[in-house]
Amino acid sequence: MFASTSPELINFVFGTRFVFMGLIILELVIVGFLSARIFDWSLGKVQAAFVGYAVLNGVTLSCVFLAYTSASIASTFFVTAGTFGVMSLFGYFTKADLSGWGKLLSMAVIGLVIAMVVNIFLNNSVLEIVTSFIGVLIFTALTAYDTQKLKQLALLGVTEGEETSNKASILGALTLYLDFVNLFLFLLRIFGRRR
Known part of the structure; x- marks a missing residue:
């Protein structure tokens, strides 16, 4: 919300397609490295990467406030x-x-993801609606699956030591954060009212 009210930041992020796409790619790189190397990095580095990803994600998601009405964003969020x-x-x-x-x-x-990439070139509105509904189903199911997986890891005591436990908690938070954000974005594509 803050990013969407800053004209300088909006101009920087959305002024050219290269900056926006670069930030999206950077987000994917951070998530990839964080998921793959979380137990190799220090706890401070993991925390910084997670917070950096969340801030970067907030900046790139500011486009939601530019494209959709506040009322539809709020109702979709709830x-x-x-x-x-x-x-x-x-x-x-x-x-x-x-x-x-x-x-x-x-x-x-x-x-x-493949269907969405293909639709970038086809620009087919029916495929967009279909992928949105499928995305809602997938990320709804992933929420239940990931929650159960995290519960089982915690109950089994797979993590050893406080630092490893903290890193596992951050990985769990990242997983559920991604489920929530993706579920929100797919629901917004279905129910959101454009400006």
Whole structure:
């Protein structure tokens, strides 16, 4: 919200396509490195990378405030929060084993990304709506799956030592953060009213 009210920052981020795309690529690089190297880095470096990613993500997501009305952003946020909360509680309390969902959901995310990239060139509104609904389903399921996975890791005591435990907590926070943000963005594509 802050970034969307700063004309200088908006001009910098969205003034040229290269800066915006560069920031998106930087976000992906940070998430990739953080996910792959989290237990190799120091706790301070992991925390800095997580906070840096969150700030960078906030700056790039400021375009949401430029494209959609505040009322539709707020209502979509509350729908997302409710959906996320319910599915996270389901993942936490269910007796069903959701571990089998992992590979299927990973493949579904890859397929979704490919369909979205293809649609950049096709610019097909039907494909955009279909990918939005599929994205909602995938990230709703991922919320339950990731919550159960994090609960199992905590109960099994897989992490050894306070620093490793803190790093695992940050990785869990990143995972759920990505689920929430993606769920929000897909719901906004469906329910959001453009300016």
